[in-house]
Amino acid sequence: MAEQTVRTKNVGLRGITVADTKISYIDGERGVLIYRGYRIEDLALRSTFPETAYLLLHEFLPSPEELQAFEAKLREFRALPGFVIEAMKAWPRGAHPMDALQASIPLLAMDDPDLGDESREANVTMALRLIARLPAVVGAWHRIRQGLDVLPPDDALSHAGNFLWQVLGKKPDEETARIMDVCLILHADHTFNASTFACREVVSTRAHMYAGVAAGVGALSGELHGGANARVMEMLQKIDRDGVTDIAAWVRDRLDRKERIMGMGHAVYKTLDPRARILKELAFQLGEKTGQTKWPEMTAAIEEAAMAELEKRGKKGIQPNVDFYSASVYHILGFPGDLMTCIFAVSRIAGWCAHIIEEKFAEAQGKPALYRPKAEYVGDYCGRMDCEYVPPEKRGRD
Numbered sequence: 001m002a003e004q005t006v007r008t009k010n011v012g013l014r015g016i017t018v019a020d021t022k023i024s025y026i027d028g029e030r031g032v033l034i035y036r037g038y039r040i041e042d043l044a045l046r047s048t049f050p051e052t053a054y055l056l057l058h059e060f061l062p063s064p065e066e067l068q069a070f071e072a073k074l075r076e077f078r079a080l081p082g083f084v085i086e087a088m089k090a091w092p093r094g095a096h097p098m099d100a101l102q103a104s105i106p107l108l109a110m111d112d113p114d115l116g117d118e119s120r121e122a123n124v125t126m127a128l129r130l131i132a133r134l135p136a137v138v139g140a141w142h143r144i145r146q147g148l149d150v151l152p153p154d155d156a157l158s159h160a161g162n163f164l165w166q167v168l169g170k171k172p173d174e175e176t177a178r179i180m181d182v183c184l185i186l187h188a189d190h191t192f193n194a195s196t197f198a199c200r201e202v203v204s205t206r207a208h209m210y211a212g213v214a215a216g217v218g219a220l221s222g223e224l225h226g227g228a229n230a231r232v233m234e235m236l237q238k239i240d241r242d243g244v245t246d247i248a249a250w251v252r253d254r255l256d257r258k259e260r261i262m263g264m265g266h267a268v269y270k271t272l273d274p275r276a277r278i279l280k281e282l283a284f285q286l287g288e289k290t291g292q293t294k295w296p297e298m299t300a301a302i303e304e305a306a307m308a309e310l311e312k313r314g315k316k317g318i319q320p321n322v323d324f325y326s327a328s329v330y331h332i333l334g335f336p337g338d339l340m341t342c343i344f345a346v347s348r349i350a351g352w353c354a355h356i357i358e359e360k361f362a363e364a365q366g367k368p369a370l371y372r373p374k375a376e377y378v379g380d381y382c383g384r385m386d387c388e389y390v391p392p393e394k395r396g397r398d
C-alpha cells in the first residue's frame, strides 16, 4: 500500500496534532488555559510559582513537605558557578539580554553534575537547577552590562522576590513580589507554542535538556512570540514620546502601513487570552500603587481601538495576548524593555523542562521518537534536478 501523505502545505503546522501531552490544554474558542487539570485563574489566585513549577514537572500538586523540599532545592541551586559570571564579564556590554541568556545555557550545562545521566530523576534535578539559575543569569547579565557588581541571592526572599532583587537591586515589598510571582505562574506553560516545540524537537534527537532549552530561548526571542512584550513597550513609549492623543488614528495609520499591533492576536486564541485578563488587572493594580496608570490606560485604549478597527477590516478575534499587558506590569516594576522577554523565559523554563521530560519519557503511543516533517521541493533549477556541475572558471551568470 502506498505511504499516506498528510497534506499540510503552507499551514505552518496549524491545527496539526504532532504529539500527546498531559501538561497543559488550551481551548482557543472559549479562552481556557489549564495546567495539568487546573484552571489558570485558580493557580494565579491561589498557587505560587514554585508550586506551579512542581505541578508541571510532577503531574500533581505537592504536599507541604514536598513543596518545602522543592523550594529548598531551588534556593540551594540559585548561586551561579563563578566561571559563568567571569565569562559574562568578557562579553560585549551591548549584547542583548536574550543573547546573553541563550549563551549562558551551555555554560550552565558544563557545570551540571547530572549531565549525561538520562534517568528521569536526573532530568528533574537538572530542571530544578535551570529553574533556579535562569533568574540569576538574567540578574547577573543586567548588572554586569551596567558595570555593577553581581548581587548574591537572598535566601529570605521567595523565588519571585529574589528575582526582583537580583535584577533590580531592591528588596521588593510583599505585594510587589506576589505580583511578580503571579506573572511567573501565568507564563509557565502553553502547550506546543513555538519555543516549547523547539525544545521538544531538539530533545527528540536524544540531545540533553540544556540543548533543548537553548533552542527554546532562541525561539522565544522572536517578536511574533515572547519578544512581543518588548515590542509592546516600544510601541507604548513611542506613543508617549510623540504625544499621541488620538489613539484610534494611530491604530488606523499603523494598520494602513501593514504593521501589526504588537501583543494582539494569537495562533490559538480567537477570543481574549485568559492570561491577558489577569495581567490587565495586575497592570492597573500596580499602576495605582505607583501612580503610573498611564501605561495600562494607554494599552487599554489601543485594545479598544484596535479591536474595533480590525473588525471593520474583516479581521475578527484579534484580541490581547499574554504580552500585551505584561509590558506595562514589567515596566512599572522597573524592568527595562530589553529584559522583558527574559522574564518570560524565567517563567517558561518550568514548562520547557516539563515538556522536555515528557518528550524523553512519555510512552511512545505510536509516535516515532524523532520529529521529522516533510517539505515539498519547489526548486525550479534546470528542470528541477538536472543541473550540470560547471567548474568555477567556466561559470557565468547569463
Ligand SMILES: CC(=O)SCCNC(=O)CCNC(=O)[C@H](O)C(C)(C)COP(=O)(O)OP(=O)(O)OC[C@H]1O[C@@H](n2cnc3c(N)ncnc32)[C@H](O)[C@@H]1OP(=O)(O)O
Binding pocket: 193, 223, 224, 225, 226, 228, 259, 260, 261, 262, 263, 264, 265, 266, 267, 268, 315, 318, 321, 322, 323
Ligand atoms: C507568547 C506569544 O507568543 S503570544 C503572540 C505574541 N505575538 C504578537 O503579539 C505579535 C503580533 N501578533 C501576530 O503577529 C499574530 O497575531 C500571531 C503571529 C501571534 C498569530 O497570528 P495568526 O493567527 O497565526 O495569523 P497570521 O499571522 O497569519 O495573521 C492573520 C491575519 O491577521 C492579521 N493580524 C494578526 N495579528 C495581528 C495584529 N496583532 N495586528 C494586526 N494584524 C494582525 C495579519 O496581518 C493577517 O492579515 P492578512 O491575512 O491580511 O495577512
Ligand SMILES: O=C([O-])CC(=O)C(=O)O
Binding pocket: 189, 190, 191, 192, 193, 194, 266, 267, 268, 321, 322
Ligand atoms: O501558544 C502560543 O502560540 C504562544 C503563547 O501564547 C505562549 O507561548 O504563551
